[in-house]
Amino acid sequence: MTAPADGRTADTDALSPVRAGLLRAAHAEAEALRNRAEQEAAALLDQARAEARDLLDEARRQGEADGADAARDVLVRARRAARSLTLAARREAYRELRRAAAERVGALRGTEDYASLRAWLEQRARALLGPAADVAEHADGGVVARAPGRRVDLSLTALADRATDRVGGEVRTLWEP
Template sequence: MTAPPPVPADPLAPVRAAVLHTAREDARQLVADARRDAAATLSGAHSQAEGLLLQARLQGESEGSRAAAASVSRARRETRSDLLKAKAQACDDLHRRVVELVRRCRREAPYPAVRDRLAERAHRTLGPGATVTEHPHGGVVGTAPGRTTDLSLDALAARALDRAGAGIESLWKT
């Protein structure tokens, strides 16, 4: 018996090995390229995101500043309005209180003499033919053709407060 013929060596083995080696090298290169591309894309995305965040922060700060300025302006207007309302209320309260106190003088003993002096003043102002009547809240009102003088206690109190003018303003200044 003769020995079986030797199994021939795989004639394509070197080709396969070379193709496999080349494929592995190409794969490594592709993976390396893909990693570089991914890193560059991530870096660009991070830079773009930082730019967008900075832009958004600046825009937010700007809008916040405008909103804060508008809010402060609105608060100042409201405060000024509230202050003016409080001052007007204080003036009204003062006027009401002064009128109440002046009206009380009708109950005091010297009032008839005061009323008489007011009537004399009305006659001096309007002339001897003037009609002088007592006001329901005290004082007098004089009338003559085409003219009137109000010397009621309420009118006298109002004129006194008007003359006090700026002095009244000092009541709420500290």
């Protein structure tokens, strides 16, 4: 069998529905996570803004007594606190996205299609490392292959992490307006 010019094989095409389903599920999960993250971020921002307003009111009172420098210091602290809360919400949203993606991909082990997926992953590992590569089942599903001086991790967890990493800049849409 000849491989298409883009390097894909018939096995890859056979997995297209599985990949498409995973992508749809991942996008739906990402959308839900994005919505939840937006709500959490909005709540955190509202709280931070309320705290900032309280701090700003206090700064104004101090400013009348102590001058503009004291007010500026309080405002800077409020902005830093708000920024810190925003960044914490972003980190948590990203961690949750990675966890959910790994969980969804890990659920493939319980499907009828897992045997063919695992066989394809083993074939892919041998294509990358050679036919003599030592291929073993990974505890989280998928395979890990070794050849002298080389190792390939095609575990379901690693594949989910790579997919999340490939989303790259799109992840920022979870917390940007």
